[in-house]
């Protein structure tokens with residue numbers, strides 16, 4: 001293994017993209033590995049992101065331009081790490097890349113998607129909408145290349161191939177495999193939402209009008225399942241009352257013992273979405289603590305000033321079906337210790353972030369803390385970035401990823417830290 005072998009970054013969310021760019025702009029060759037068909041990770045599934053409340057696609061576009069212009073970054077989408085072994089000073093990593101059913105000749109004309117008779121639940125919209133089996137992963141996808149869920153194709157169907165006048169579709173494409181030698185690795189595999197179904201006491205997975213915070217981001221997004229209209233999943237009615245339940249499964253030994261750091265801010269942001277779209281709708285945020293560190297304190301001030309938004313210091317213990325399609329909440333008023341009851345039309349559970357490091361598809365033997373988040377391993381030249389390290393917001397993830405890139409660059413030279 002020589003010192004000039006590339007770095008590998010696993011996961012191309014905002015943290016992985018940042019780490020890859022920082023290392024490449026400092027002069028290192030980088031291989032950026034992403035399992036999804038496009039880069040950007042979870043941030044792109046947010047409608048807007050705090051603190052500026054602008055669409056995340058703007059920030060991501062700046063980064064994708066930097067990636068496009070930098071010949072030192074090799075991006076492999078649809079790719080996972082199949083095996084990784086230490087080799088002298090670095091790593092030998094075997095990568096598996098999903099079949100490229102749609103190749104570089106694709107012009108994004110969408111004729112294949114129009115012709116496709118099969119549909120699948122849309123992963124980008126968290127399964128809340130159906131999309132053609134062949135499609136652009138989402139409007140801001142980079143690379144702008146169509147993806148095909150081959151398992152959804154009907155037997156012998158060639159509708160997409162027949163519709164493509166550029167010969168860009170090969171239904172017989174095969175998975176490919178390659179082994180690369182790398183000098184150091186940054187793991188930036190991010191997070192997944194805590195499953196709603198595990199919160200059945202709060203109506204999660206049981207009552208259709210109990211949704212999660214990540215679902216709310218898609219409900220308000222113009223490219224989301226309702227075209228950006230906030231509607232109750234059960235009957236499509238516009239909610240007159242919306243309740244946000246904080247720490248839903250977080251800071252709770254029965255679920256996630258830790259605080260995910262962003263849920264208070266995410267719910268405040270979403271309370272603003274509701275008041276922008278539905279000014280007459282009453283919003284209540286039930287919280288234990290209001291955690292808005294640093295300059296994010298400004299978000300709390302903005303929400304506090306909004307008419308029709310109430311912040312109640314109370315722990316919601318139960319959400320049940322109420323009368324006439326309403327939902328009934330049982331709340332422990334933290335300050336008085338009394339039990340309260342409240343009615344609402346839509347409940348948004350502020351579910352936390354779970355590390356992706358336990359999925360078994362990152363075979364680097366990353367050491368983790370008690371909550372499953374990753375720890376650096378200097379001796380193994382293995383560094384962790386972003387939410388893979390700890391739950392945090394985009395700004396902190398970017399800072400963290402910059403640090404991880406610096407540490408990986410130093411480790412790659414063989415110097416001790």
Ligand SMILES: Cc1cc2nc3c(=O)[nH]c(=O)nc-3n(C[C@H](O)[C@H](O)[C@H](O)COP(=O)(O)OP(=O)(O)OC[C@H]3O[C@@H](n4cnc5c(N)ncnc54)[C@H](O)[C@@H]3O)c2cc1C
Pocket residue numbers: 010011012013014015016033034035036039040041042043046048049050051079080081188189190191192213214217262266269351352353356361362385386387388392393394395397
């Ligand atoms: C409801 C909600 C709202 C939020 N709103 C905001 C906000 O407004 N502002 C803000 O600053 N933050 C917000 N956040 C936090 C923000 O989403 C995170 O800070 C951000 O996603 C961290 O990025 P990341 O790159 O570390 O992880 P991710 O976004 O999860 O990216 C990880 C990437 O790694 C890929 N990956 C995973 N495993 C593998 C593997 N084995 N091999 C290859 N690739 C893999 C994934 O496909 C993904 O692309 C919000 C969080 C939630 C839950």
